[in-house]
Amino acid sequence: MVNRQKLTEVVVRDAAPIEGRDYQIFDTEVRGFAVCIYRGGGRAFTLDYRYAGRQRRMTFGRWPEWSVSAARTRAKELRRYIDAGGDPLANRDALREAPRITDLITRYMELHLTHLAKLNAADQRSMMAKFIAPAWGRMLVTEVSSYDVELLLNKVAEGRARPAKANPNNRARKLQGSKPTPVRANRVGEVVRKMFAYAVKWGWREDNPAMGFRRRMETPRERYLSQEEIARLATALDGAQDARAANIIRMCMLTGARVGEVRQARFEDFNLEHLSWTKPATTTKQRRVHRVPxxxxxxxxxxxxxxxxxxxxxxxxxxxxxxHPVQEVRRFWKRIQKEADIEDVRIHDLRHTFASLLVSGGASLEMIGKLLGHSQMQTTQRYAHLMDSPLRAGVDAVASAFKPKPRLVHDADTSSATTAPHSNPNGVTASAS
Known part of the structure; x- marks a missing residue:
């Protein structure tokens, strides 16, 4: 039989727990309102109701944190909501089942990263593991705001001390502080924007908090080898003991290819009769077949x-x-940098040098873009300033044509000794005899 009585502080306090089971004392004033006496001695206020033909029970407060008076007031509010057709537990269930950032990261990796190049996918996984997941943890997807995005990117842009491990075994590394990383912040921002674009597509939220995030200023690295540096590099490569690694560097310089494309090149990709190299889509950054002479x-x-x-x-x-192909040539390159005295030059700068030599040879930006495999013209535009020299030569030619020709001027005393024609005071031109 249902135990009913008007709930008071005394009733709730004096209710004795029953060994082996929990029981309820229902209030006589508010329908469904009760206090549950747990077998362990705890007490909590509940509300029993029916929704869509189902009997449901909602626990909303513990005693003595909630007084009987406050619990009864809350029960009346919930009862009015139920009588209006609402289901209080539905909101709680929806919140419990709502996708979180960890769910978004998992699905993003499953559906998006599988279509990216291996290195690009690994880089994005690193961003999510080091920055996104630790910052937002178990937050709901709907809870992340544009303010949260800005805070995250500010932290990434500040950089972190190198190396990441807590106890570096090198004194120089221990003293090395954090270094600003604005470019990394921009890349993390792109990943976050793409993740929330998927969240909007999947109906997990209505807007993208990372859309239009503030981009940090990026200064593209522009390092081109001079003719003297190219000669020193060639000499160092000729004297290298590791002929295989030396040829990888030579191929980077001769073709402008990325080092990953050279490392993964196969014999079947080359047509030595027509002097061409067809790079498969699996090795190119743009994920397209790239054929170059x-x-x-x-x-x-x-x-x-x-x-x-x-x-x-x-x-x-x-x-x-x-x-497997060669995995890395960084140690070899470190030695070559010292021998050729080009320690500030990266292997990727050989690609920029290749482009600069094309420009000096009269190649157009369109031709350079095709040889380097750029998918967007704006990427090739970084080499536009190298074309100033031929343009300046054309401007100088115009200036030279417009400049007045020099005239020979004679003194009056020596005019008779000259061979150039001159005018006499009478306006008649005479020649020296």
Missing amino acids: ISEEAAVIVRQRLQADYPGCPWLFPGDTPG
Whole structure:
């Protein structure tokens, strides 16, 4: 039989727990309002109601944190909401089941990162693991605001001390402080914007808080090797003991290709008869097949690699692990940098140098974009300023044509000794005799 009595502080306080089970004392004033006496001695206020033919029970406050009077007032509010057709537990269930940032990260990685290049996907995973997940943790997708996005990107732009590990084993590294990373902040912002674009598409929220995030100023690195530096680099490569790594660097310089494209090149990609290299979509940054002509010098390297003793190996530069290409050449490049005295030059700067040499040879920006495999013209525009020299030569030619010709002027005393015609006071031109 249902236990009913008007709930008071005394009733709730004196209710004794029953061993082995919980029980309720229902209030006589508000329908469905009760206090539940737990077997362990705890007490909480509940509201029983029916919604869509189902019996439901909502627990909304514990005693003594909630007084009986406050609980009864809340029960009346909930009862009015129920009588109007609402379901108080539906909101709580929806909140409990609402997607969180961790859910968004998981689905984003499953549906989006699988279509990206391997290095790009790994880089985005690193951003989510190091920045996004730690900052927002278990926040709901709907809870993240544009303010939260700005705070996150500000923190990323400030940089962090290197290295990441707490106890570096190098004193110089221990003393190395944080370095601002505005470019990294922009890349994280792009990832966040893309993630929330998917959230909007999936109906997880109505707007994108990262849309139009504040971009930090980026200063593109512009480092081009001079003719003297190119000569020193060539000399250092000629004297290198690791001929395989040296040829990788040479191919980067001769073709303008990215080092990853060169490392993963296969013999079948080259047509030595027509001097061309067809890069498969799996190795290019733009994820498209990229066919480019190569010079005879680059073809010589390919022929030399064909003669190397690697039976059945498809890779132009096979690695130490059987069946895989060379994985990295950074240690080799460090040695070459010192030997050639170009320690501020990255391997990727060889690609910029290749483009600068094309410009000096009269190539157009469109031609450079095609050779480098740029998918957007704005990427090639970074080399536009290198075309100032031929343009300046044209401007100088116009100035030279417009400049008045020099005239020979004679003194009166020596005019008779000159061979140039002159005018006499009478206006008649005479020649020297």
